[in-house]
Amino acid sequence: AQSVTQPDIHITVSEGASLELRCNYSYGATPYLFWYVQSPGQGLQLLLKYFSGDTLVQGIKGFEAEFKRSQSSFNLRKPSVHWSDAAEYFCAVGWGMGGSQGNLIFGKGTKLSVKP
Amino acid sequence: DAGITQSPRYKITETGRQVTLMCHQTWSHSYMFWYRQDLGHGLRLIYYSAAADITDKGEVPDGYVVSRSKTENFPLTLESATRSQTSVYFCASTPDSAYNEQFFGPGTRLTVL
Numbered sequence: 029a030q031s032v033t034q035p036d037i038h039i040t041v042s043e044g045a046s047l048e049l050r051c052n053y054s055y056g057a058t059p060y061l062f063w064y065v066q067s068p069g070q071g072l073q074l075l076l077k078y079f080s081g082d083t084l085v086q087g088i089k090g091f092e093a094e095f096k097r098s099q100s101s102f103n104l105r106k107p108s109v110h111w112s113d114a115a116e117y118f119c120a121v122g123w124g125m126g127g128s129q130g131n132l133i134f135g136k137g138t139k140l141s142v143k144p
Numbered sequence: 145d146a147g148i149t150q151s152p153r154y155k156i157t158e159t160g161r162q163v164t165l166m167c168h169q170t171w172s173h174s175y176m177f178w179y180r181q182d183l184g185h186g187l188r189l190i191y192y193s194a195a196a197d198i199t200d201k202g203e204v205p206d207g208y209v210v211s212r213s214k215t216e217n218f219p220l221t222l223e224s225a226t227r228s229q230t231s232v233y234f235c236a237s238t239p240d241s242a243y244n245e246q247f248f249g250p251g252t253r254l255t256v257l
Contacts (some may be wrong), residue, residue, distance in 0.1 A: 060243060071234060072187075072246035118186060120246075131177075131202070132246060136186035 030054050034135035041109050042143045047099045049104040049121030049138050060122040061102040062132065063093055064083050075117075078102065089113070114142045147171070150235050150249040152212065158257050164250050167235030175238045178210065178217040180231040181218045187234065187239075193218055225256045 031054045035127045039135040041047055054057055060079050064072040076087025083095040102119060116139045157163050160213040167176065178190040189202030191210040199210050207229060209221045218237075220228055232253050236246040 039185040064248075067249075071247075071250045072236075073248075074245045077245055131189060131192060134179075136184065 030051065030121065030133055032119055032133050032135040034117075034119055034138050036138045037136070038139045038141065041114045043111050047103070047104075047118075047140070049111070049117050049140070051102045051104065051135060053100050053102070053119075053121045053133075054095050058137060059121055061093070061095060062120040063091070063102070063113050063123070064118045064134075065089075065119060066118065066137075067104040074120065075097050075104070079103045084136060109140075109142055111142045111144065116141055145169045146248040148235060148237055148247055150233075150252050152252060153250065154253050156255045156257065157225050159226060160224050163225050163254065165220045165222075165233055165235075165254070166250060169216055169218075169220045169235075169237045169247075170213055171237065171239070171247075173237035173239050173247075174215070175234040175246075176212065177238075178208070178218070178220045179234045179236065180229075181229050182205065183235060190220065190233075209237070216255075222254075225254075227256050229256060 033052045036049050062081050063075040063079045065075050066072045078085050078095045086092050090107050095102050098099045102117050116137045119135040122132045151166045171203045174195050179187040188204045190208050191202055193199045193212045196215050198213050207236050212218050232251050234251045235249040238246045
């Protein structure tokens, strides 16, 4: 079965430092890749998505992610973290197979804390 | 543009009671989804619907019932609530394409005593 792994449950970074959140998915056909952010008490908001083309995608709030097919990864990065980036981040992958077309599989999330 | 709404936002109920969580979207999206979010598990798909009157099970469907008589509504019913169903429930929707982003509602926090 397809799966999505976010190896880091909780990451703490200092404000202004760079950030990389990891996401790996199990082997399958070309996936469709997403990163969502969830602020406390809120729903999920899309940060960025990859369907095809340039493997480095830009998103909102200064985030970017790079798709590496050879590593089955889609890591999220930000060069300089702001205190307002403290939230939980979810990687999601879709394969759109048959009856489950439209479904996404989510990782378990990485909680980001930002130190002043 | 109201988007996707969920009601109630908070609900406390007792074991054995029936509870219905409502989800309404104004975009006429074909696909709608119900997830539950639990610490350590991330989001798990309960049920989804590809169109009105078409529903299918997700990863964790036991104890839940859904219906979709109208495109814009996708209620989730717990027929006999159990403590293990204490969770935050999110509804989401997406247009016809399988590869568009899912748009999430604000969530319903359900506590079963």
